[in-house]
Amino acid sequence: MFSRLPFSGILSLSCRMSSTSASVLPTSLLRSTAYVGGSWIRSSDTFPVLDPATGTELLQVADCGPSECREALKAASGAFQAWKEVPSKERSNLLRKWYDLMIQNKEDLAKIITAENGKPTKEALGEIIYAAGFLEWFSEEARRIYGDVISVPLKDRRALVLKQPVGVTAIITPWNFPSAMITRKVGAALAAGCTVVVKPAEDTPLSALALAELAHQAGIPAGVYNVLPCSRQKAPSVGEILCTDPSVAKISFTGSTATGKILLRYAADTVKRVSMELGGHAPFIVFDSADVDKAVAGALASKFRNSGQTCVCTNKFLVQKGIHDVFVKKLSVMMKKELRVGNGFEDGVTQGPLINEKAVEKVEHHVQDAVSQGANIEVGGKRSGVGKNFFEPTLLSNVTAKMVCAREETFGPLAPVIKFDTEEEALAIANSVNVGLAGYFYSQDPAQIWRVAERLEVGMVGVNEGLLSSVECPFGGVKQSGLGREGSKYGIDEYLEVKYVCYGGL
Numbered sequence: 081m082f083s084r085l086p087f088s089g090i091l092s093l094s095c096r097m098s099s100t101s102a103s104v105l106p107t108s109l110l111r112s113t114a115y116v117g118g119s120w121i122r123s124s125d126t127f128p129v130l131d132p133a134t135g136t137e138l139l140q141v142a143d144c145g146p147s148e149c150r151e152a153l154k155a156a157s158g159a160f161q162a163w164k165e166v167p168s169k170e171r172s173n174l175l176r177k178w179y180d181l182m183i184q185n186k187e188d189l190a191k192i193i194t195a196e197n198g199k200p201t202k203e204a205l206g207e208i209i210y211a212a213g214f215l216e217w218f219s220e221e222a223r224r225i226y227g228d229v230i231s232v233p234l235k236d237r238r239a240l241v242l243k244q245p246v247g248v249t250a251i252i253t254p255w256n257f258p259s260a261m262i263t264r265k266v267g268a269a270l271a272a273g274c275t276v277v278v279k280p281a282e283d284t285p286l287s288a289l290a291l292a293e294l295a296h297q298a299g300i301p302a303g304v305y306n307v308l309p310c311s312r313q314k315a316p317s318v319g320e321i322l323c324t325d326p327s328v329a330k331i332s333f334t335g336s337t338a339t340g341k342i343l344l345r346y347a348a349d350t351v352k353r354v355s356m357e358l359g360g361h362a363p364f365i366v367f368d369s370a371d372v373d374k375a376v377a378g379a380l381a382s383k384f385r386n387s388g389q390t391c392v393c394t395n396k397f398l399v400q401k402g403i404h405d406v407f408v409k410k411l412s413v414m415m416k417k418e419l420r421v422g423n424g425f426e427d428g429v430t431q432g433p434l435i436n437e438k439a440v441e442k443v444e445h446h447v448q449d450a451v452s453q454g455a456n457i458e459v460g461g462k463r464s465g466v467g468k469n470f471f472e473p474t475l476l477s478n479v480t481a482k483m484v485c486a487r488e489e490t491f492g493p494l495a496p497v498i499k500f501d502t503e504e505e506a507l508a509i510a511n512s513v514n515v516g517l518a519g520y521f522y523s524q525d526p527a528q529i530w531r532v533a534e535r536l537e538v539g540m541v542g543v544n545e546g547l548l549s550s551v552e553c554p555f556g557g558v559k560q561s562g563l564g565r566e567g568s569k570y571g572i573d574e575y576l577e578v579k580y581v582c583y584g585g586l
Contacts (some may be wrong), residue, residue, distance in 0.1 A: 104425060105138070106188035106193055112141045114148060114309060115292035117155035118302025123148055127311035129286060132198040132433040132469045133423045141285050144308045149277075149321045152306045156248045156275040157327045159303025164245045164273040166301075168222045171271060172456055177298035182212035182263075182291075189259060189290055194424040196284045197258055198432035199386050199471070201424055211260035213551040214567065218267035221572050225272065238579040244275030246353050249575065250322035252343070254334050255387045255435055258284035262291060262488045264555070264566045265332045265355075270304060272575035274330065277306045279318055283435055285309035313419035323347050330575065331355070334391075337515065337560050354565035355574045357391070357556060359487050360517030363510035364394040364546075365532070366437030367503070368402035370522035371544075376410045378546030379495070382520055384419060385547075387431050388493040389439070392518035392540065392549065396479070396486050397497045398506045404499045408477050411495070419473045421464045433469035434492055443471050443492035446485040450496060455479050460493070481509050489515075503528065511537045517557035520546055539565075 083505040114121045125143035130136065144152075163171075182189065186208045193204035227236035231240035249269045254262040262278060269276050280288035285307075292307045310318050323331055328441060330353040333343055337359040347354050366375045366380060382394045399407045422429035434440050440463060447461055460472030463576075471493055479486060479496040486496060500506045510519060519538035523529050535540050539557035556565040564574045 086571040096491075104191060106185075106191055107294055109185060109188050109192065109290040110139065110286065111289035111293055112139050114144050114152070114290075115289060115296070115305070116303075117159075117306065121148070122130040123149075125311075127282065129196055129283070132283075132435050133425075133467060134469065138195055141284065141289075141309045144310045144318065145314045146317050146321055148485055149308055149318045150325070152277045152308050153248065153321075153325055153327050154279050155303040156306055159301060160245075160275045163270075163275055163301060163304050166273070167546075168225065168271075171273065172219045172222040174298055174300055174383070175215050175222065175267060175270060176457060178295055178300065179212050179215035179219060181294040181298055181516070182208065182215065185294065186212070189287070191374070192286050192290055193284075194432070195260060196286050197255060197392050198435065200423050200429045200432050201233055203386060203430075204424065207257055207260050210549070211257075211263040214260070214263040214267040216420070217551045217567070218271040218572060221268075221569060222271035224569075225572065225576065227469070229417070229560065236584060237586045238583040238586060240583060242579040242581060243576040244579055246575055246577050247274060248327055249276045249330040249332060251275045251278045251327045252272075252319060252322065252331070252333045252335065253278065253280050253288070255281035255283040256386060256391070258287035259291060261334050262288055264571070265334075266305065267333070268571045269575045272572050274575050275304045275306075276310060276326075277322065279308050279310065279322060282310065282312045282315060283311055299402045319343065320346055323352070324349065324427055325330050326350055328352060332574070333357070333496040340562065347484045349495075355566065356562040357564075358517075358560060358562040359489050359515050360391045360557065360561055361395045361513045361515050362392055362518040362520065362538070363396055363398055363506075365398045365506050365510060365519075365521035366400065366403065366407055367506075367521065367523040367525070367528060368400045369524045370403065371524065372403055372407055372410060374544065375522040376407065376414050378520065378522065378542075378544070380418060380546075382542070382546030383495050384415075384431065384493055387434055387471075388489050389435065394495070394520060394546075395489055397495060398498055398500050398509055399497055400506070401499050401501055404497070408458060408475070409495055412475055415459050415473050415475055415495075421470055421472065423466070430494060431470075431473055433467060434471060435469070437468055439492060440469055440471050443474075443490055443494050446490050446492075446494055447486070449475060450476050450479055453483055453553070454479065455496070465485070465509065481512070482488075488514070503532065507532065507535050511535075514559055515557065515561040517544065517561040518548065
């Protein structure tokens, strides 16, 4: 059960951490308790948050269960009645204050990401800038929720279209972008007039709670933004309530396709609105006409960001036979030169740990399966001696479409290269999977660029570009990669209902 704590007394409770972490982590933003109804709430149970680089415990965090979840939903439901009536300019100003506080505290927020997620500090700082950008963007979009007046054939009637907030929203986020996946959803929801209950990933709850601290400082009203950390053991029961409780009108989830299907089934009984950003399997195609050096640079950026643990990172490389050998050679050289494995807090490190040992085992299995079927290891290929959650950046050649790494999402620092002959063959391999989030290709043939961009079965395409995420642009996939779009001017529509009003008797 919950017990409420005075806001001024949270700091001493929140910072029971190892001496190693204490010298790095910013205690002013560390919180270990749930944030519900504008108050910090302690649970009777806790669970440890671990540093994936060292395996040491960072903090014991409140382990919320069904009763705490229902209290958070009650707080969000109560707050919604007032928040939806708040003028859009005021909502805009509050989101802008939250953005400003994120920028002011960007270094401390980045340290928290590196500690609980493992990504290098430079990359973590990049995530914070990106995450804050969604609050800024949707603070501006809050004032651009427009309706319509529709011309009808009857003189005594007028047809109006209004846009109104859907209501309480359950937000379930992953560990690989522990700040950006929250702000991309919450920024849109709050701008639209919705209230939210956030269940962060059990591996990375500290970033969500740090954002709650800044939301509190920004003056976001009590109950509008709520955070429920919970362990892996309690996550299924909390997730079921968030997806079945009648008070919840909308679910936004980022995670695996398998989990997304479970949540969709839960949501069906009460016909909730859903946004699903699910698994990916991004192809990276390099055609003979490509600028090979630019393709290699794009490949490095797309594949090895966050040690390959992003939903839009390349999963398999398809390289046309005319430039295959030179591409593999240049990528091999570039990987050895540019990539350095180590603790994310160390200078010069580009490749931090994978999130846990299970993730390492998956990469190891994909490599072993490929090698057993004839693939060649060009770079890496084994666990790193840095620690148990580290794996060497790995490049495989002579890969075929039948190998596991070409059929399943690896989510790790593995770059398998498949040689192809024709454009049609490349598209057939790229489109053979049941997901379609992002895809990339390099070509200098204008006609080919149009053909391939249109025929790739994905929601986002990078043409001669390995990084495509931007707050201004719609993020989402097709097939079993999900439903809906996030970010951009389209992102706020996911949190709005369209109401038609027929005004007669004029």
